[in-house]
Amino acid sequence: MGVAGCGKSSLGEACAQRLGLRLLEGDAFHSPANLEKMQSGVPLSDADRAAWLALLARKLAQPGASLVLTCSALRRSYRDTLRAGSPGLRFVFLQLSESEARKRVAARRGHVFPASLVASQFETLENPLGEPGVLVLDATRPLSDLCDAVCAWLVASVEA
Ligand SMILES: Nc1ncnc2c1ncn2[C@@H]1O[C@H](COP(=O)(O)OP(=O)(O)OP(=O)(O)O)[C@@H](O)[C@H]1O
Numbered sequence: 182m183g184v185a186g187c188g189k190s191s192l193g194e195a196c197a198q199r200l201g202l203r204l205l206e207g208d209a210f211h212s213p214a215n216l217e218k219m220q221s222g223v224p225l226s227d228a229d230r231a232a233w234l235a236l237l238a239r240k241l242a243q244p245g246a247s248l249v250l251t252c253s254a255l256r257r258s259y260r261d262t263l264r265a266g267s268p269g270l271r272f273v274f275l276q277l278s279e280s281e282a283r284k285r286v287a288a289r290r291g292h293v294f295p296a297s298l299v300a301s302q303f304e305t306l307e308n309p310l311g312e313p314g315v316l317v318l319d320a321t322r323p324l325s326d327l328c329d330a331v332c333a334w335l336v337a338s339v340e341a
Pocket residue numbers: 183184185186187188189190191192208251285286289294320321322323324327
């Protein structure tokens with residue numbers, strides 16, 4: 182989880198590969214209306230995100246589902262929607278400054294999400310620190326370090 186550009190897709194893919202889990206790209210499940218809204222520079226509202234989060238929660242809660250999901254999950258209530266049917270769910274929060282996020286998003290070409298929307302991501306973001314099952318990582322660390330940290334955390338929590 183985290184704002185646009187924090188590295189969810191990059192780290193999600195690396196972890197899924199390392200752990201032999203399926204990767205579910207949350208962004209692939211946005212409705213055409215949501216995609217169009219973001220593309221035209223309008224931030225999504227709670228109402229816009231509700232059906233998307235409910236769909237992702239259902240996917241996570243499918244029996245036998247063992248997967249890595251990339252999802253912005255910016256607010257506590259959004260994370261609680263995802264947790265509802267999946268009590269073992271863990272979140273990795275990739276923490277990045279607004280200026281670094283804007284730089285990363287602006288450097289991407291052909292992506293639906295414009296750099297002008299980065300500020301709204303930070304206005305919506307509620308830091309998950311202190312919620313159950315959360316690992317906070319500095320998103321500027323090298324990808325392989327981040328992947329090591331996630332895997333070590335997961336293994337430790339399974340063994341505990
Ligand atoms: N640990 C990292 N260090 C440096 N650059 C990174 C790191 N992780 C990702 N990036 C770069 O930052 C950009 C955004 O990464 P990525 O697409 O994985 O983020 P995201 O959170 O999935 O973004 P979005 O939700 O907007 O699709 C990419 O150009 C990627 O190569």
